[in-house]
Amino acid sequence: xxxxxxxxxxxxxxxxxxxxxxxxxxxxxxxxxxxxxxxxxxxxxxxxxxxxxxxxxxxxxxxxxxxxxxxxxxxxxxxxx
Numbered sequence: 666x667x668x669x670x671x672x673x674x675x676x677x678x679x680x681x682x683x684x685x686x687x688x689x690x691x692x693x694x695x696x697x698x699x700x701x702x703x704x705x706x707x708x709x710x711x712x713x714x715x716x717x718x719x720x721x722x723x724x725x726x727x728x729x730x731x732x733x734x735x736x737x738x739x740x741x742x743x744x745x746x
Contacts, residue, residue: 672719679712698743706736 686705689695695702710733717725 672716675712676716679709679716682706682709682712698739700740700743703736703740703743707733707740710736 682705686695686702686709690697690702710729713729714726714733717723717729
């Protein structure tokens with residue numbers, strides 16, 4: 666697998682994960698406080714960070730760093746309660 670293929674797969678996988686998380690949440694299949702939802706957002710954001718950094722899309726990198734930080738914070742907060 667080439668680097669370019671890996672970067673592309675990271676981006677497409679990230680899109681699929683974040684859309685799936687949103688869809689599952691919207692249709693009541695998972696809860697916003699669930700670890701599954703937060704992990705899907707963390708992994709999805711990581712994939713977007715990889716893809717966007719490679720493609721020099723820095724505003725999207727910044728957005729996904731914040732997105733990942735929020736998900737980590739929520740995961741930690743929900744784990745403690």
